[in-house]
Amino acid sequence: MKVSYILALLPLVVASPAPVRPRPTRARQALGLGGLARKAGLKYFGTAIDNVVLDNTQYTSIAFDRSEFNQVTASNGQKWVHIEPKRGVFNYTLGDEIVDPSKDAGQIRRCHTFLWHNQLPKWLTSGNWTKTTLLNVLENHIKHEADYYWGDCYAWDVVNEAFNDNGTYRSDIWLDTIGPEYIEHAFRFARKYTSPGTKLYYNDYGIERVNSKSLAVQALIKDFQKRKVPIDGVGLQSHFTVSRAPLYTDVRAAQQLFTSLGLETALTELDVRLDLPDDAHKTATQAKIYADSVRACVDEKKCVGVTVWDFWDPVSWVPETFAGEGNACLLDAKFNRKPAYYAVADVLTRGAANGTRRGW
């Protein structure tokens, strides 16, 4: 044990004698992904965490280890349906279950999300709202949640998934009742009620290429900037599949739609699902897609970090959302690191060696 530990620390200095024990196939990383990300000049490498798995101590010992993940996002705990289950009645239990241990662990948080079309409580979706009453409901919700998590969030996803793939506004209770200006109201409320310096993000999927949707987001930002509506960043969710993922160059070009306007970017929900059953070829392709995605952030100076949408296959959202697909995460069911984990670690290590990013 002692000998192999020393060898792991000094692999380049010590010529290798016959090992006293079988060598592990991969030497354990001295630093986790969060630590490597910092060295590469990112603010963080993070993970989403869901409440349903918090009783699994093997899971939580990794999830709340800031060397592995120095940023966390509550997968569900801060969404409207849980936070304001009855009108004007706020319940932060599920949010706190993620936020409190991550504060103790010294991790930062991307908070998610003030406004979405999904996971809304029944009282809200079935209400008979006017534009004025619904705007009051929105302001009151943001005011309370922002105030409760005052100072706890590096960033807030203020508005999530407001566009269709063809670049038109998504029809939902917000658009249909208030009109497209609900988006700027949400950002103004967020600026008014969050702690100073909180980064306000627009977050969406399918904007990891230059396409109708990402161009619509860019147009929204240009309009906001002309009229002094606050916005600081764009989250590229990055839910990819092994058979269909954007290239490194696509993700770079998509980010530049936003960084060219002075905004920061982040990959906020990265995962790479595949058609089950798994095989070595799919696993290798998955590793390459993870690596190329992370590299597209490392190489983009205004990309602040990457968040995976959970790191452990059994709690991923994929199997229950896409029939026949799964194994989208960095760690398998036995908590073994998959090729994708090592590929991401390699990219972050190379990023530190390249030294192309400004230091923090």
Ligand SMILES: *[C@@H]1O[C@H](CO)[C@@H](O)[C@H](O)[C@H]1NC(C)=O
């Ligand atoms: C708040 O939410 C938690 C978690 O869902 C639940 O167990 C608890 O009963 C709720 N509290 C109230 C007062 O409704």
Ligand SMILES: *[C@@H]1O[C@H](CO)[C@@H](O)[C@H](O)[C@H]1NC(C)=O
């Ligand atoms: C919804 O509110 C409007 C205006 O207050 C009212 O005229 C209408 O009857 C209400 N509809 C329902 C289904 O309650």
Ligand SMILES: *[C@@H]1O[C@H](CO)[C@@H](O)[C@H](O)[C@H]1NC(C)=O
């Ligand atoms: C854009 O997409 C939405 C949602 O799929 C659809 O309802 C709408 O008709 C489309 N609009 C155009 C102009 O293609």
Ligand SMILES: *[C@@H]1O[C@H](CO)[C@@H](O)[C@H](O)[C@H]1NC(C)=O
């Ligand atoms: C490092 O440098 C190489 C060669 O210039 C480049 O292709 C790559 O994208 C850079 N970044 C990382 C994270 O490897």
